[in-house]
Amino acid sequence: DTGVSQNPRHKITKRGQNVTFRCDPISEHNRLYWYRQTLGQGPEFLTYFQNEAQLEKSRLLSDRFSAERPKGSFSTLEIQRTEQGDSAMYLCASSPEAPYGYTFGSGTRLTVV
């Protein structure tokens, strides 16, 4: 088990472009989470999937953000029409049914120029 894998590690994009990140959770974990960490802050919850169903979304997740988890395996997070304020580290985590065993990936660092 290689843990939670996120790709790419770094992404630089021009303002207004669309970007997509991928997260591969630990295979036996049915719960998947996205968090965002801006510079100098702690990570903040964005959204949660149980299997393929997106069950919770934070108010931080604007209309330009969309997340999917087809077939309950990997997940993608897409940001449309990126803005400079979207620059952050995007962290994915997965967990089993129980609250413990929550494991974070290394994150995707997005820079919007």
Place this chain on the structure above:
Amino acid sequence: GDSVTQMEGPVTLSEEAFLTINCTYTATGYPSLFWYVQYPGEGLQLLLKATKADDKGSNKGFEATYRKETTSFHLEKGSVQVSDSAVYFCALLGGTTSGTYKYIFGTGTRLKVLA
């Protein structure tokens, strides 16, 4: 809502000094409490946790005790090393409306240890 407050950094110490990073929380119910560490350019690593009042979490010489009466979970280490230089996050794991659990993190405290 739930929240975590931790002392602002940066904290600069000499090697072998004693470390305390303060953390207090506000929560409904009885959350589990955690310390995570983030080294430069890396992701979050779980350092230690405590799941109920009076529990002490410990790892790699770091320890923290879950104090319900003071709603605190202060991180301590008796003798820091240069390799401990990192950002430390206090966090609680609380329930959500959809029946899962999510973290509430503090803003992080940067520790710099000088040789």
